[in-house]
Amino acid sequence: MKRKTLLLEADIIQxxxxxxxLNQLEITELMTQAKRYDPKGxxxxxxxxxxxxxxxLKLLSNEKLIAKFKEEIKNYDGKQLEIKxxxxxxxxxxxxxxxxxxxxxxxxxxxxxxxxxxxxxxRSGYVQKQTIIDIIQKEFELKIDLESFLGDFQGNQLEFExxxxxxxxxGEDAKSFITSFSQAKRNNTDFTxxxxxxxxxxxxxx
Numbered sequence: 001m002k003r004k005t006l007l008l009e010a011d012i013i014q015x016x017x018x019x020x021x022l023n024q025l026e027i028t029e030l031m032t033q034a035k036r037y038d039p040k041g042x043x044x045x046x047x048x049x050x051x052x053x054x055x056x057l058k059l060l061s062n063e064k065l066i067a068k069f070k071e072e073i074k075n076y077d078g079k080q081l082e083i084k085x086x087x088x089x090x091x092x093x094x095x096x097x098x099x100x101x102x103x104x105x106x107x108x109x110x111x112x113x114x115x116x117x118x119x120x121x122x123r124s125g126y127v128q129k130q131t132i133i134d135i136i137q138k139e140f141e142l143k144i145d146l147e148s149f150l151g152d153f154q155g156n157q158l159e160f161e162x163x164x165x166x167x168x169x170x171g172e173d174a175k176s177f178i179t180s181f182s183q184a185k186r187n188n189t190d191f192t193x194x195x196x197x198x199x200x201x202x203x204x205x206x
Contacts, residue, residue, distance in 0.1 A: 012043075012083055020087050029057060030090060034083050044080040047073060053086065059093040068096050110164050112182035119160060126157040132166075136177070 009031070016027055033053045037045045045053070051069060054060050060069055072092055076085055111123065117132065119125040158166060167178055 009041075015084060016087050019084060020091055022087065022091070026090075030083070030087055033057065034086065043082055045083075045086065046080055047076070047078075050081055050086060050089065054090070054093060057090065059090065059097060061097075062100075064100060065093060065097060069093060109178050109182040110160075110167075113178045114160055114163050116182070117163075119163070123160040126159050127163055129153070129156050129158060132158075 013027060013031065016022065016030070022030075030053075033056060034045060035041075037049045037053060050073065051060065054069060060066050069089075072089055076089075081089070111121065114123070114127060115121055117127040117135070119127050153162065153166060155162075167175055
C-alpha cells in the first residue's frame with residue numbers, strides 16, 4: 001500500500017512538473033501542504049482549507065492578494081480542489097504577487113526621482129519644468145526634441161501625477177532617466193551621472 005502511494009505521489013509530481021513552471025522547492029512545499037490537509041491521500045482538499053495553504057506559502061500577505069484569491073477560487077467548480085488545481089492557483093497568485101512588487105518598485109522609482117528633482121516624499125510639492133530640461137541637456141548631454149518630450153504640458157511646474165505621466169508618455173529612453181534619478185536619490189548624491197555612462201552601466205548590469 002505504501003509503495004502504491006509513493007508511486008501515485010511520484011506520478012502527481014511528474015504531472016505538476018510538466019504542467020507548471022515550478023522549481024523543486026516549490027513543488028516540495030506544495031506537496032507538504034497537500035499531505036497536511038489531505039492526510040489520507042485522497043487527492044482532494046477542501047476549498048475552505050486552500051486559503052490556509054496559500055497563507056502558509058506567504059501568498060495572502062495583503063488585501064490585494066486576498067481579493068485576487070477570492071476571485072480565482074470561484075473559478076474552480078465543486079467544494080474541493082485537486083493538487084494540480086492548487087498548483088494552478090498557486091502560480092496565479094505568485095504571478096500576481098510579482099506584478100504587485102514590480103508596480104511598487106516602479107512607483108518608488110518615480111517617487112525617488114520626483115524627490116531628487118525637488119518634490120516631496122509624500123508626493124506633494126512639484127518639480128520645475130526647467131529643472132528637467134537642464135538635467136536632460138546638461139547631465140545626460142542629450143539633444144532631443146524637448147517640445148515633443150514635454151508634449152502639451154504648458155505650465156512651469158509638474159506635480160507628481162503630471163511628472164509620472166510625462167515620463168510614461170516619453171518612451172523607454174525617458175524612463176531610464178527615472179531609474180538614474182532614483183539611484184541618485186537613494187545614494188544621497190548629487191546627480192552627476194552622464195547618460196552615456198548610465199547606458200554603459202545598464203548594459204553591464206543586464
